[in-house]
Amino acid sequence: MFISRRDFVVSTSLAAALGLNAPLAISPAFAQKTPDPVKGFVNYKVGDAEVTALYDGIWEKPHDPAFIANASVDDVKAAMVKAGLPPDFVSIPFTVTVVRNGGKTILCDSGTGGQVQPTAGKMMTQMKAAGIDPGKIDTILISHFHPDHIFGLMEKEANRPVFPNAEIVVSDVEYKFWTDPAVIDRLPEARKGLARRIQSVFPNWKNIKQVSGEPEVAPGIRFVSAPGHTPGHRAFHLASGAGQLMISNDTAYVPALVAANPGWHGQYDQDAATAEASRRKLLDRVIADKIMICGYHFPFPGAGTISRDGAGYALSLIKT
Numbered sequence: 001m002f003i004s005r006r007d008f009v010v011s012t013s014l015a016a017a018l019g020l021n022a023p024l025a026i027s028p029a030f031a032q033k034t035p036d037p038v039k040g041f042v043n044y045k046v047g048d049a050e051v052t053a054l055y056d057g058i059w060e061k062p063h064d065p066a067f068i069a070n071a072s073v074d075d076v077k078a079a080m081v082k083a084g085l086p087p088d089f090v091s092i093p094f095t096v097t098v099v100r101n102g103g104k105t106i107l108c109d110s111g112t113g114g115q116v117q118p119t120a121g122k123m124m125t126q127m128k129a130a131g132i133d134p135g136k137i138d139t140i141l142i143s144h145f146h147p148d149h150i151f152g153l154m155e156k157e158a159n160r161p162v163f164p165n166a167e168i169v170v171s172d173v174e175y176k177f178w179t180d181p182a183v184i185d186r187l188p189e190a191r192k193g194l195a196r197r198i199q200s201v202f203p204n205w206k207n208i209k210q211v212s213g214e215p216e217v218a219p220g221i222r223f224v225s226a227p228g229h230t231p232g233h234r235a236f237h238l239a240s241g242a243g244q245l246m247i248s249n250d251t252a253y254v255p256a257l258v259a260a261n262p263g264w265h266g267q268y269d270q271d272a273a274t275a276e277a278s279r280r281k282l283l284d285r286v287i288a289d290k291i292m293i294c295g296y297h298f299p300f301p302g303a304g305t306i307s308r309d310g311a312g313y314a315l316s317l318i319k320t
Ligand SMILES: [Zn+2]
Pocket: 001, 002, 146, 148, 149, 250, 253, 296, 297
C-alpha cells in the first residue's frame, strides 16, 4: 500500500500556524482512535517453523472517494462495519512477520521505520520484546517497494542500512521497475519521491539479491508471483512439515474491503485488473489447499483462514 506523507505536512503547518515550537508533535486531529494490542507480538507455529507477528502500528486513513474506483465512500463504510471495524476511517494496520525455520531468522518486509505515519514505527520495539535480535536477522524478504514495506530498511534521512548484515531478497521485476531512471517521469507526482529515494539508496547496497520467478528464497519459503499491486509484487509461501502459511503481503491488503469485494479496484493497486486476478488466484489457492494466510494490513495479529462468502471471501483470524 502506498502512503502519502500529507498528514505530516498538515500537522506541521498547523503547528506552525499556531506558533507552536514542536512542529513534529502529533496534533489531536491525528490522535490514534484504535487502541494498540495489549501485547504487540504474537507467536504461532506452522509445522516446525516458529512464526511471530510484530505490530508496527496503524494508519487510520481518512475516507477519500478516490480510494476505491468502483465503490462509494458509503460502500466502504458499510464494508468496514460488516467486518466489525469502525466506519469513520479505513483501518490499515501494519504487521510484520518473522519466520524462524531451518536455523534461519527471516523478516518478511521491514515495517514503516517510523517514516510513514506518526501512528506507526513500533516494529523494532516489538521485535526486541519478542526476544528476536535485529542483528541476527539472516534474510529479509521484500514483497514490493512501497514505503510501508521498505522504509524500515533505511534510517530516516541518513538512509543508512538498519540491517547491514542481512541478505535482502526482492523480485528482479520489482527492483528493475523502481531503479529504472526513466520510471520517475512515468510515475504520478506522489510516487516520484519514493523512486528517487530508492534510486539513491539501493544501488549502493551490496546485500540486495534480485531473484526471478518463484524460487525458494529461505528455508521452506518460496516467492509466489502476485503482480498488480506493483509490477513485481510477491507473496511468500511457507511450508514446514504438515503446516503451510501464505504470507500474502498486499495481495488482499485490507480484507474487509478487497477480500469481501475482490472486484473492487483500489487506487494503490498500480494495475488494478492484474491485482484483482492475482488476488482471486491466491485466495482460491489458500482455500483449495486448506492452509493459513496472513497479510501485512490484516487486523492484528494478521493470521487466519479464508473461506468463500457470497461473491467474495471472508477472513477468520486466529484466536490469541
Ligand atoms: Zn502495504
